[in-house]
Amino acid sequence: MADIEQVVEEVLKQVGVKCFKDEQRMILDCMFEKKDCVAVLPTDFGKSLPFQAYLPVKRALLRTGKETDELIEAGKVVIIHASPESLVGDGQWISTIQRLNVTDIVVD
Structure with missing residues (x-):
């Protein structure tokens, strides 16, 4: 390593x-x-x-x-790059992301 x-x-x-x-x-x-x-x-x-x-x-x-x-x-x-607005304002996006095994979220 x-x-x-x-x-x-x-x-x-x-x-x-x-x-x-x-x-x-x-x-x-x-x-x-x-x-x-x-x-x-x-x-x-x-x-x-x-x-x-x-x-x-x-x-x-x-x-x-x-x-x-x-x-x-x-x-x-799994790497997801999205705008802060989509993470809080898009119901379909939120539903999709909840089904994924997301380990890191970065909001910039």
Whole structure:
């Protein structure tokens, strides 16, 4: 298994970021520790970056390549990206999401 610090550094390098701000790293750590997290930070602070980095980091830590893709295709990894409005205002969406095994929800 790869070291999380090395993986985070590599993922950030791929998007042109040198390192996380302390608050960004705290958000990422909460996700990996499966803790609830509310991040109220200034506009343009970069709140989205930890959420965008989470999946590539998690993927690299689990396994890379074909094995992870097979897990996704088999429904073992579920990723949903939706607007906050659809998560609270669309009855059909809410009904559908309740039937899924959702482990992480990010509202940005």
